Every structure is written in C-alpha cells, then in structure tokens.
Amino acid sequence: MRGLAAALALSIAACGGADTKAPEKPKQEAVDERTAEKDAKGLVKEIYQSIGHSNTDGLMALLTDKLIVFGPRKADAMATREDVLVTLRGTLDSLDKRDKPDVRSGALNVVASQGGLSAWAVDTIEIAGDQLAVTVVLENDDDFWRVVAAAVAKTPTMKSVRAELKKEAVVPTGMQGIPKVDDKASGAVDRFKKGLADSEVWAEDLGKRGDAVVIGAAAGEITRGKKAIAALWKKRQKVNVRYASAGEVTAQATGDGQIAWVTAPVVRFADDEDVPLPLRLFAVFEKVGGEWKMISLQESVAMAEDGAGASFKKIAAPGVKVEEPPPPPPKKEEPVKKKKKKKKKKKSE
Numbered sequence: 001m002r003g004l005a006a007a008l009a010l011s012i013a014a015c016g017g018a019d020t021k022a023p024e025k026p027k028q029e030a031v032d033e034r035t036a037e038k039d040a041k042g043l044v045k046e047i048y049q050s051i052g053h054s055n056t057d058g059l060m061a062l063l064t065d066k067l068i069v070f071g072p073r074k075a076d077a078m079a080t081r082e083d084v085l086v087t088l089r090g091t092l093d094s095l096d097k098r099d100k101p102d103v104r105s106g107a108l109n110v111v112a113s114q115g116g117l118s119a120w121a122v123d124t125i126e127i128a129g130d131q132l133a134v135t136v137v138l139e140n141d142d143d144f145w146r147v148v149a150a151a152v153a154k155t156p157t158m159k160s161v162r163a164e165l166k167k168e169a170v171v172p173t174g175m176q177g178i179p180k181v182d183d184k185a186s187g188a189v190d191r192f193k194k195g196l197a198d199s200e201v202w203a204e205d206l207g208k209r210g211d212a213v214v215i216g217a218a219a220g221e222i223t224r225g226k227k228a229i230a231a232l233w234k235k236r237q238k239v240n241v242r243y244a245s246a247g248e249v250t251a252q253a254t255g256d257g258q259i260a261w262v263t264a265p266v267v268r269f270a271d272d273e274d275v276p277l278p279l280r281l282f283a284v285f286e287k288v289g290g291e292w293k294m295i296s297l298q299e300s301v302a303m304a305e306d307g308a309g310a311s312f313k314k315i316a317a318p319g320v321k322v323e324e325p326p327p328p329p330p331k332k333e334e335p336v337k338k339k340k341k342k343k344k345k346k347k348s349e
Helices: 003-010 033-052 059-060 081-093 159-167 183-197 199-206 226-238 310-314
Strands: 063-070 103-105 107-113 117-129 130-141 144-154 170-172 214-215 223-224 242-245 250-254 259-269 277-288 291-303
Touching: 033 059, 033 103, 033 107, 033 117, 033 130, 033 144, 033 159, 059 144, 063 250, 117 259, 117 291, 130 242, 130 259, 130 277, 130 291, 144 277, 144 291, 159 170, 183 199, 183 259, 183 277, 183 291, 199 226, 199 291, 223 226, 242 310
Parallel strands: 063 144, 170 277, 214 291
Antiparallel strands: 103 117, 107 117, 117 130, 130 144, 170 291, 214 223, 242 259, 250 259, 259 277, 277 291
16 A cells, blocks of 8 residues: 555645636635635545545546646655546555455544635544645635645654654655745744744744644644643743745735645754754644734645655754843932031030
8 A cells, every 4th residue: 555645645636737827716605604614624635535446537526727736755745636636546456355455544634715715724634544734725626626735644653754864864844845835825934934934933823823733744633722732832932943044935815815834844943852853844824903923824744765855964953042131120320419518516605
C-alpha cells in the first residue's frame, strides 16, 4: 500500500487548465454558516468515499480548477489536474484488488467563514495504516462546494523524526514549492512572514478563537482552542521556537475574500532541539475587521533519501527576540521645602 497516503493528498483536490481570465461573476448571496459547515463537511466525506471506492472519476466534480495540493512526500507540490489524476490512478491500480483504500476519519472539524461562502477543515485520518493530518480550504461556487487547497502529511513519531534528522533525511513536504501568490492574499502573506521570527504574532491571532487549531509535525501533536494553544505557546516561548524561510511562498484567497491560505518551506529552530527541523507550514487566515488573522496552522515533514535535507543546515537561525525591560517609573518630584527664615534677635541696649 506504499504511496497510498500520497494518493490521498493528490485526490483531495486537483488543479488543471491554463490560467485564463474568466468573466466576473455576480456576487453570491450569503449562506447560513451552519448550513455551509454541514455542506462543506459532506464534501470532504464524499471525497473519502470516492477514494475508498477507487473512483477517480467521481472526484472530478468535487475539485476546483485553481486548486493546489502539498504533501505528503518531498515531491508532492501539485498544481495540475493531469498530474494529480495520473498519479492517483497509478497508485490505486498498483494495489491488490482485494485491498480497499479505506479512509478512517478521526477528528474532522469544519468551520465556515462569515457569510458561509468559504470554509476550512482539519482532520486526522488513517489510510492503509498510515496516520495523516489534513488541512483543507473550500469554497462555495453557485451552491456547489469544492476544494481549492489542501495540505496532507504523515505524522511520524518524534523519535523517528529525530532519527531521520541525523541522516539529513527530513525535508518539507512539497519541497520544490509553487511560486504563486494571489494579490488578494498579500495581507495574509505579510502576517505570515511577520510571525516567522516572532511567532507571538500568530499566538495573538490563534488565542482569540475557540475553534483555532495547531497541528505539529509529529504524531499526537494537535492542539485545539484558546487555552490549549496558549499553553502550547508558553512552552514554545521557553525554548525560543522560531522559523526561517527556506523557499517559495504560495498563497491564495477564496472567491469571497474571507479566507486565505499561505504556505512555505521553513526551518524551525528551538533551544531544546539539537538539529534544526525542515518542514512546511500551511496556515489558514480569516479576514476580521478588514485584517487577516491566523486561525489554523499545520507543520508537515516528509522523509526522503539520506542527505536530501543537508542544504537546510546552511540556513541561519533568526535572532531570539529579547524582551526589553519596561522603563522605570518616573521619579516623583518632591516638593521643595522652604527654609524658614531665622528671626534676628534684637540686641539689647
């Protein structure tokens, strides 16, 4: 069943056709957010079912022509429908006919944007014995939900990640990247870059959402909600976790302009990690009060051949943010005491 995890990544969404400027569509009316979440969740489950039945044709109507997918392997940065479907079909055909690529969902959660015309989803799944983490961005197009972006990664144990780091075999998923940034997502890109060296920027955003999610690169590293994320960031602060950019940024915004996603290969540094960790970050942002705020973050690693990650050792760590001590309180000016004039004694005659 080797390669089946990659097939899932490639099938969750597919991108095809040349970039052509389509005529502007009339603005869609807002949708009830609860209904939007239910319908978007139904789409994700339908994708799982299509994979389980080895039905690549059934995926066609569930995918948008502007989708991009990253992971779970080093080479999996997919931006054309042809490549996606050929790879998926080849993987499914290679399986024993008695084996079914059953997809078991563990923690699917879908959140709709304001207005209900876009959504994001996270899940932890099992397929052919592999444990994976998934982040998906979806949008509503004339009452049809489709996936526009996805990040899928295996979640190995941290012990195995450290062992592969010693062999310089750990790399970001979709290592070669896709240099494409939507102008509408530029504000989200700025927020993303600002948080690389100072991740407190992201913590501030995530700490305001009860439905925020942070997914780490290793098994079991999924954190949900304000309190849990605040505790996670407190631990990260103690060891000075920070990131350095290591490749091309890719970013897009949904058609309604309410959700944007930003991804890039990076190197993670921390005081308690002997070897820096190459990985891919995939962040989801939502527009709040005209500003982009992070609501979901996924870290992803891929295992490759020995030495594949050697180049990431050359990337310098960003400086540690030093908290400046607060200025001393202003000194209170004590009132000047007036000297009492001594009365001159009259000389006695």
